[in-house]
Amino acid sequence: MTQLEQLRAGLSRAGLDGAWLSSPANIRLLSGFSSGADAKLLVTPGGVTLYTDARYEVQAGEETRLPSFIARPPATLEHAAAQVDGLRLGFEADHLTVAALDELRTYWPGTTLEPLGTLLRDIRTVKDAAEIEAIRDAQVLADQVFAEVRPLIRAGVRELDIALEIELRLRRAGAASAFDIIVASGPRGAMPHGVASERVIEDGDLVTVDMGARLRGYNSDMTRTVAVGEPGEDLRRVYRAVLEAEEAAVQAVRPGVRAADLDTLARDILTGHGLGEAFAHSLGHGIGLEVHEAPGLRSLHQPSPDVLQAGMVITIEPGAYLPGVGGVRIEDLVLVTEDGYEVLSHSEKERL
Numbered sequence: 001m002t003q004l005e006q007l008r009a010g011l012s013r014a015g016l017d018g019a020w021l022s023s024p025a026n027i028r029l030l031s032g033f034s035s036g037a038d039a040k041l042l043v044t045p046g047g048v049t050l051y052t053d054a055r056y057e058v059q060a061g062e063e064t065r066l067p068s069f070i071a072r073p074p075a076t077l078e079h080a081a082a083q084v085d086g087l088r089l090g091f092e093a094d095h096l097t098v099a100a101l102d103e104l105r106t107y108w109p110g111t112t113l114e115p116l117g118t119l120l121r122d123i124r125t126v127k128d129a130a131e132i133e134a135i136r137d138a139q140v141l142a143d144q145v146f147a148e149v150r151p152l153i154r155a156g157v158r159e160l161d162i163a164l165e166i167e168l169r170l171r172r173a174g175a176a177s178a179f180d181i182i183v184a185s186g187p188r189g190a191m192p193h194g195v196a197s198e199r200v201i202e203d204g205d206l207v208t209v210d211m212g213a214r215l216r217g218y219n220s221d222m223t224r225t226v227a228v229g230e231p232g233e234d235l236r237r238v239y240r241a242v243l244e245a246e247e248a249a250v251q252a253v254r255p256g257v258r259a260a261d262l263d264t265l266a267r268d269i270l271t272g273h274g275l276g277e278a279f280a281h282s283l284g285h286g287i288g289l290e291v292h293e294a295p296g297l298r299s300l301h302q303p304s305p306d307v308l309q310a311g312m313v314i315t316i317e318p319g320a321y322l323p324g325v326g327g328v329r330i331e332d333l334v335l336v337t338e339d340g341y342e343v344l345s346h347s348e349k350e351r352l
């Protein structure tokens with residue numbers, strides 16, 4: 001079933017006639033149009049219409065085979081009003097603003113509007129062959145760029161120069177950076193989201209590089225922690241503990257495993273090394289049109305209800321963060337297959 005067919009089936013199960021979609025990722029998923037921030041998608045029993053404005057007329061013609069209506073609000077809402085009168089329409093409650101919902105109610109007094117729930121989240125969680133190919137290609141590029149930039153990670157180089165080189169090479173290859181590149185060296189390694197700064201890397205540092213490529217709309221995500229010179233034995237011990245947790249969690253990936261249990265598995269290993277408190281985030285996440293999407297690999301603070309299925313693409317990224325000292329994170333991008341897993345990220349890991 002195509003994603004649109006899955007959406008229609010889900011709408012009918014929920015007693016809805018259609019949907020008004022505003023999130024760029026879902027618009028791209030269903031239409032192929034890549035500038036969803038300036039678009040809406042209307043799904044009704046009679047068809048699907050992409051609404052966008054004159055800046056995107058040519059682009060819409062190139063990117064989608066769906067009929068487009070070129071206008072700006074309120075003309076778009078007035079045009080849609082005739083099609084949605086008397087219908088029950090779903091909307092993305094986690095994306096549509098309160099003001100935008102009020103506006104829909106004003107222009108469509110005869111339409112019942114209801115939150116879509118997890119329907120689109122669920123459709124996006126399991127990837128089809130084309131989506132997996134795009135993520136795989138994004139990771140091939142990320143591995144290649146990491147290999148090219150790896151020799152730059154040395155004493156005397158600023159974190160932001162490493163990030164710049166990564167970004168430049170991704171852009172030159174026709175991709176983009178999936179997110180602000182994290183380069184966290186020395187004590188900055190204690191910041192899980194330590195985006196590259198002006199800090200100059202020193203001998204004995206561990207340097208965490210977390211990067212991803214966005215290609216054909218799909219993202220990759222991978223982290224490597226690199227040793228510069230000879231880090232002290234305390235940091236090496238932390239590195240080995242994180243690597244042990246990471247490899248054990250990857251090896252446990254297969255359909256039917258609860259996402260929360262993978263987090264617990266990695267967390268227990270780190271706790272055994274006295275690093276449970278230092279693992280300050282969840283084990284990983286699904287990835288696709290957005291960097292963070294379902295399933296969440298989380299056992300603490302709202303444990304994930306998700307169970308792994310073939311076709312999910314997830315990250316496994318345990319870390320340990322020691323304020324004032326430094327940190328380690330190791331992350332692989334993993335495809336859940338029918339009989340287990342395939343690691344999509346191939347960049348070499350340190351063996352300390």
Ligand SMILES: CSCC[C@H](N)C(=O)N1CCC[C@H]1C(=O)N[C@@H](C)C(=O)O
Nearest residue numbers: 179192193210221281282284285291292
């Ligand atoms: C700003 S995108 C960061 C990408 C990165 N690989 C990543 O997902 N990280 C870095 C450390 C934690 C993890 C993260 O943000 N996890 C989220 C899902 C959480 O809430 O734990």
